[in-house]
Amino acid sequence: xxxxxxxxxxxxFLLSTKVSSMVRTRFAPSPTGYLHIGGARxxxxxxxxxxxxxxxxxxxIEDTDLERSTPESVQAILDGMEWLNLNYDxxxxxxxxxxxxxxxxxxxxLEEGKAYRCYCSKERLExxxxxQMANKQKPRYDGFCRHHDTSNKEGPYxxxxxxxxxxxxxxxxxxxxxxxxxxxxxxxxxxARSDGTPTYNFTVVVDDWDMKITHVIRGDDHINNTPRQINxxxxxxxxxxxxxxxxxxxxxxxxxxxxRHGAVSVLQYREEGFLPEALLNYLARLGWSHGDQEIFxxxxxxxxxxxxxxxxxxxxxxxxxxxxxxxxxxxxxDPLHIAKEFAWHMQKLEIDISEGPSLHDVIKAQAERTKxxxxxxxxxxxxxxxxxxxxxxxxxxxxxxxxALTTLRDKLxxxxxxxxxxxxETLNQAAESHGLxxxxxxxxxxxxLTGGTVSPPIDITMLLIGRDRVVERLNKVMDV
RNA sequence: GCUCCCUUCGUCUAGUGGUUAGGACACCGCCCUCUCACGGCGGUAACGCGGAUUCGAAUUCCGCAGGGAGCGCCA
Numbered sequence: 001x002x003x004x005x006x007x008x009x010x011x012x013f014l015l016s017t018k019v020s021s022m023v024r025t026r027f028a029p030s031p032t033g034y035l036h037i038g039g040a041r042x043x044x045x046x047x048x049x050x051x052x053x054x055x056x057x058x059x060x061i062e063d064t065d066l067e068r069s070t071p072e073s074v075q076a077i078l079d080g081m082e083w084l085n086l087n088y089d090x091x092x093x094x095x096x097x098x099x100x101x102x103x104x105x106x107x108x109x110l111e112e113g114k115a116y117r118c119y120c121s122k123e124r125l126e127x128x129x130x131x132q133m134a135n136k137q138k139p140r141y142d143g144f145c146r147h148h149d150t151s152n153k154e155g156p157y158x159x160x161x162x163x164x165x166x167x168x169x170x171x172x173x174x175x176x177x178x179x180x181x182x183x184x185x186x187x188x189x190x191x192a193r194s195d196g197t198p199t200y201n202f203t204v205v206v207d208d209w210d211m212k213i214t215h216v217i218r219g220d221d222h223i224n225n226t227p228r229q230i231n232x233x234x235x236x237x238x239x240x241x242x243x244x245x246x247x248x249x250x251x252x253x254x255x256x257x258x259x260r261h262g263a264v265s266v267l268q269y270r271e272e273g274f275l276p277e278a279l280l281n282y283l284a285r286l287g288w289s290h291g292d293q294e295i296f297x298x299x300x301x302x303x304x305x306x307x308x309x310x311x312x313x314x315x316x317x318x319x320x321x322x323x324x325x326x327x328x329x330x331x332x333x334d335p336l337h338i339a340k341e342f343a344w345h346m347q348k349l350e351i352d353i354s355e356g357p358s359l360h361d362v363i364k365a366q367a368e369r370t371k372x373x374x375x376x377x378x379x380x381x382x383x384x385x386x387x388x389x390x391x392x393x394x395x396x397x398x399x400x401x402x403x404a405l406t407t408l409r410d411k412l413x414x415x416x417x418x419x420x421x422x423x424x425e426t427l428n429q430a431a432e433s434h435g436l437x438x439x440x441x442x443x444x445x446x447x448x449l450t451g452g453t454v455s456p457p458i459d460i461t462m463l464l465i466g467r468d469r470v471v472e473r474l475n476k477v478m479d480v
Numbered sequence: 481g482c483u484c485c486c487u488u489c490g491u492c493u494a495g496u497g498g499u500u501a502g503g504a505c506a507c508c509g510c511c512c513u514c515u516c517a518c519g520g521c522g523g524u525a526a527c528g529c530g531g532a533u534u535c536g537a538a539u540u541c542c543g544c545a546g547g548g549a550g551c552g553c554c555a
Contacts, residue, residue, distance in 0.1 A: 030555045065554055119540040122553075128553095138482040138551060158553055176485075185483055185551090193553040200555045222552040224484065247486075248548075254491095255546080282492095285504090289493055292503040311493080314548065318491045333519080369517040379516095427514085442514035453514040 021056025024214045027088070029203070030062040031073035034265035035080030037257060037317065038219060038249045041283040045088045045246060046217045048284070048305040058211060059091035064203050066096075068301055081126060081268040084276050093211075095203050102198040105206055105236070106159055114235045117157040117192060118145040140187035159192035161202070161232055169227035174215075174244035174307040181227040189228055201225055207234045213241050217307070220245035233384040244307045247287060247314040256317055261317065273372025275341060277333060287315045295328065323371045330367040330376070335360050338373075345377040346384075356384040357464040365456040365464060379454070383464055385450040396444045397477050404434040404441055405448075409474045418467050424459040447478040 011325055027048040029039050031396040050057035059081070063069040078092065109115040120141075122309050129139040146162060165181045191202035198206075204225075208216060223245045230240045251261035281296055286313065290296070290304040330338060346353050353359060362380050370376040397405075408430035415422050431441040442458045449470060455461045462470050 001504090032555075062555065068554075123489095125553090133481065136481045140482095140551075153544070179484080181484075187551090190553055195553080196551095197553085202553090219549095220485070221549055222555090225555095245485090250548085252491080254547075286492065292494060294492090294504050312485050315493090318532060319503070321492065324505055327518090368519090395528060431514095437514085439514045456516090458514055 012087050014233075020393075021150065022048060022214075023053040024058065025055065025217055026049045026058040026060050026091075026208070026213050026214055028060040028062050028207075028218070030065065030068075031070060031077060032065065032068040033073055034076040034267065036264045037283070039077075039086060039265045039268065040080065041249060041286065041448075042217065043081065043086050044084070044280060045089075045288075045305075045310070046284055048301055049215060049217060049307060050089070051302045053252060055214070056089045056479055057087075058093070058213070059088040059209070060093045060095070060207060062200070062203065064095045064198060065201065066197070069096075070298070071385065076265070076267065083270055084266060084280060090211075095207065098203070098210075099197070100248060101198070101210070102192075102203055102206055105201075106198065108242055109161070109191075109235070110159065113162070115159050115161050116188075117150060118160045118188075118190070119150055119153045119155060119157045120144055129380060132238075135222055138185065140185075141189075144226050145189055146188060154257060156188045156194040158186040158194050159227075159417075161191050161235070163188050163228070163231055169230050171226065171230060171240065171243060173223075173226075174242055175220075175310045176223075176312055179223065179226070179280045183227075183231070186228055186231070193231075201228050201233065205229050205236070205238075208241060209233060209236065209238045215242045215244060215332070217246065219246045219249050220238070232284050237444075244310070247312060248312055250314050251284065252315045252316055265426065270341075271343060271374070273280055273336065273374030274322065274326050274372070275329045275333060278322065281329075282322045284323050285312045286317070288345050309402075319388060327371050330363065330370070330373065336361065338363055342373050342376065345373045346380070349377050349381075351377065351381055351384050353384055356466070361464055365460050369454070369456065382450040382452075382455075386469075387449065387473055387476075390451075393451065393477065396447050401441075401444060402478055404430055404436055405444070405474060405478055407433060408441070408445070409478075411473055412467065412474075413463075415467070418463065420459050420463050422461050444454070444477075445474070 005010065027039075029035065029043075031480075033113075035043075046058050049055070053197045061074055061077070063074070074092075081088070106115065110117070118141075124144075125464070128142060132139045141160070143165075146160070150157075164188045167183050168180050169186075170178065170180045184417060190199055193199050207213075216237040226245070227242055233240045249257050251257045253261075257264060266279070270276075277298070280298070280301075284296060284301050284305070285294065288305070288309055290309065293300075293304075296304070306344050324418075342357060342359050342363055343353065346359070362374070362383055366376045366394055370379060411426045411430060412423070415426060427442065428438060434441075443453070446455050446458055446461065447453060449455070449461060449465055456464075
């Protein structure tokens with residue numbers, strides 16, 4: 001029996017002329033929330049594997065849970081993927097649009113005796129479960145309607161898959177190696193609810209089959225579903241794909257990652273000032289490695305990534321290392337791209353960047369002293385906005401410093417060229433001529449110019465703020 | 481409870497019978513220095529436990545302990 005026999009309506013993705021031996025991976029999130037860190041890593045692995053093999057990466061939205069799926073979540077997932085630049089070749093496909101196809105396969109299975117109608121009430125199932133638990137057994141359906149004649153039954157029913165009752169399901173997981181399950185452990189799972197809608201384990205199977213998925217890369221919380229899915233696939237006459245179950249990501253305390261660990265949503269990392277390339281690098285390296293290498297460009301990732309090098313143990317998310325990577329990319333990454341993300345943060349803080357130094361110069365000056373773009377934005381206000389002189393600041397300007405400040409101001413005002421070198425020279429001269437060490441002059445000047453005690457080197461700070469504003473701010477602190 | 485999975489520095493990891501168990505983040509110290517940083521140099525720190533195999537085990541096998549996931553008309 002061939003799978004093609006079941007095809008009456010042909011979904012559009014089947015009309016593809018692509019060669020079937022090519023690798024086809026899919027990321028299949030359910031839209032019940034944002035794109036979280038774990039999902040993002042799974043998506044990244046799927047994407048990397050497809051890119052590495054010159055295969056196809058497909059996005060499929062598993063929205064069969066009508067209760068919990070929302071359009072907002074779909075959008076959040078799409079936005080997250082876009083920010084990370086994980087582009088897909090096909091999709092997004094929506095399972096809710098494949099209901100006819102699922103129904104068709106269910107009917108076919110019913111006709112062929114591969115599935116059956118089950119009239120057991122929820123109450124009976126509930127009772128069964130309780131009894132089994134009490135007897136220290138694994139709760140599972142007892143196959144009542146499979147073994148009794150139900151032909152003259154009336155009322156609501158679900159459709160169950162006739163799982164093999166004996167033997168084992170064995171598969172070679174690309175991450176874990178050989179995995180074996182006894183069929184006796186499995187039960188006859190519901191493939192259609194009493195309202196006729198199909199369930200997860202069934203829709204996954206049909207779609208993976210129809211979409212000719214060759215490699216299912218997913219979280220290992222699905223490993224228990226795999227033998228069931230393989231059984232259905234076999235009943236349909238399909239060849240099961242290769243599986244790769246990647247371990248979960250844990251919070252910093254080793255517990256399951258959740259909101260109390262901080263950011264979980266990918267887009268929240270954007271809000272907090274991370275660069276997508278830093279997150280991607282971090283996520284790739286979390287649970288996977290290539291020798292001792294820590295920094296990977298996207299191209300290197302594509303080149304070196306391999307399913308076999310994925311670790312079997314779950315990994316704890318470590319924000320410190322992500323911060324380090326983020327700073328690394330702020331210092332060394334593509335200036336244009338960083339400036340674009342940086343501008344986004346400046347805008348969020350309502351800092352007007354239309355006048356003042358170029359973002360590129362600010363990034364160059366700030367990258368080595370900030371860990372995130374958000375922090376960088378917060379600490380770059382004084383390049384674009386006036387500094388408010390506070391009483392606390394005044395304490396840093398004793399009257400005996402006024403002569404040196406005056407000299408400095410006048411020399412700066414007369415400077416032939418507003419360059420880092422000239423400014424630096426002027427600073428040194430002004431300090432020296434009043435018998436001061438550079439530090440004695442530089443720090444008060446820093447406070448006058450930035451309102452704080454921390455900034456890039458004073459010459460660069462002055463250069464970026466600009467001559468007029470520098471002179472103006474020096475005057476301001478000398479007045480008071 | 482049942483089934484399955486996992487276990488190298490605090491964290492991410494390298495390691496596939498013989499290594500002073502390597503790297504990275506974090507941490508500590510020193511150097512550099514106009515602040516904060518960056519950078520450079522150095523340091524602390526790990527094979528869960530118990531058996532077995534072997535001349536030799538982080539590496540193989542068996543127990544144990546600990547951790548995780550699944551067991552829905554959720555996905």
